[in-house]
Every structure is written in C-alpha cells, then in structure tokens.
Amino acid sequence: MSKRGIIQPEPARVCELCGAIEECRPYGPNNEQICYDCGQKNLEVTQQKMAEYLGFNTGEPLILRLDEEKEESN
Numbered sequence: 001m002s003k004r005g006i007i008q009p010e011p012a013r014v015c016e017l018c019g020a021i022e023e024c025r026p027y028g029p030n031n032e033q034i035c036y037d038c039g040q041k042n043l044e045v046t047q048q049k050m051a052e053y054l055g056f057n058t059g060e061p062l063i064l065r066l067d068e069e070k071e072e073s074n
Ligand SMILES: [Zn+2]
Pocket: 015, 016, 017, 018, 019, 020, 034, 035, 036, 037, 038, 039
C-alpha cells in the first residue's frame, strides 16, 4: 500500500512569510517554509505546492523523506 499523502509532523520553525514560529511547510510561492495561516491566505498556491511536494504533479520521487518512516509496522 502506498503511504503517499501522509503528512508527517514538522518541528516548529520561523515562517518565511510572516515570521511566526509555527509548524511550517514548504508551500510558499517560491517554496518558502510557511505556516498554516499563510498557507490559508493563498490556498491555491498552497494546494499546488502540496501536490508537488507529495509528488502528485511532477511524477518525480521528491517525497522520499515521507516514505522513510513508515513500513515498519506489522
Ligand atoms: Zn506565516
């Protein structure tokens, strides 16, 4: 079974758009690390970036880090 689409918790970091210390993801227009609030402000870009990040659009395995941690249960 593919585990793609699972989003792992990220440590808090500084949002590159608003400076908030939050759990951020690289969904900024230029792949900035941005917080949830900033992601909500530009949902279209965020969702596009999320899709790219998860490998849905590019077809490239750029989400290897998401695959690393699973597959150990059973
Ligand atoms: Zn922010």
